[in-house]
Amino acid sequence: MEENQLQDQRQTGNHVVTNANSPEIMTNNIYTPAFLRQQIGKLVRVEFLIGTNNLVDRIGILEDVGASYILLRSLESNTTVYADIYSIKFVTISNSMANTQNQYYNLYNGSMF
Numbered sequence: 860m861e862e863n864q865l866q867d868q869r870q871t872g873n874h875v876v877t878n879a880n881s882p883e884i885m886t887n888n889i890y891t892p893a894f895l896r897q898q899i900g901k902l903v904r905v906e907f908l909i910g911t912n913n914l915v916d917r918i919g920i921l922e923d924v925g926a927s928y929i930l931l932r933s934l935e936s937n938t939t940v941y942a943d944i945y946s947i948k949f950v951t952i953s954n955s956m957a958n959t960q961n962q963y964y965n966l967y968n969g970s971m972f
Contacts, residue, residue: 874922874923875896875923875924875925877896882926884926885926891944891947892924892925892926892927892944895921895924895929895944895950896924898921898950898952899921899922899923899924900920900921901920901921901952901953901954902918902919902920902921902934902952902953903918903919903920903921903931903950903951903952903953904916904917904918904950904951905917905918905929905931905942905947905949905950905951906947906948906949906950906951907942907943907946907947907948908946908948909946914948917931917933917940917942918931918933918934919931919932919933919934919940920932920934922939924944925944926944927943927944927945928941928942928943928944929941929942929944929947930942
């Protein structure tokens, strides 16, 4: 690994760093990973399709997005969930600047907006 890449990794922790050499899927927001990267730090509810007809949702702060995964920080347990980006069907993004706990309650009860 080059020294510049190592330096970037130290400065950003484990977050994915994009630059001019990054693949288009990570930089052009017509692709899901690039679009979701613009939402990092926001409270989101992500719905995943499991199997053929089972939707499961997770709510948390979007921490990072890679080419094939997302990281969500749970507000309830302060744990991080690694999730497969290819099973995502819906993402609800909170644009409110209100209290995070209130946002979480609204997301959980389906009345986010």
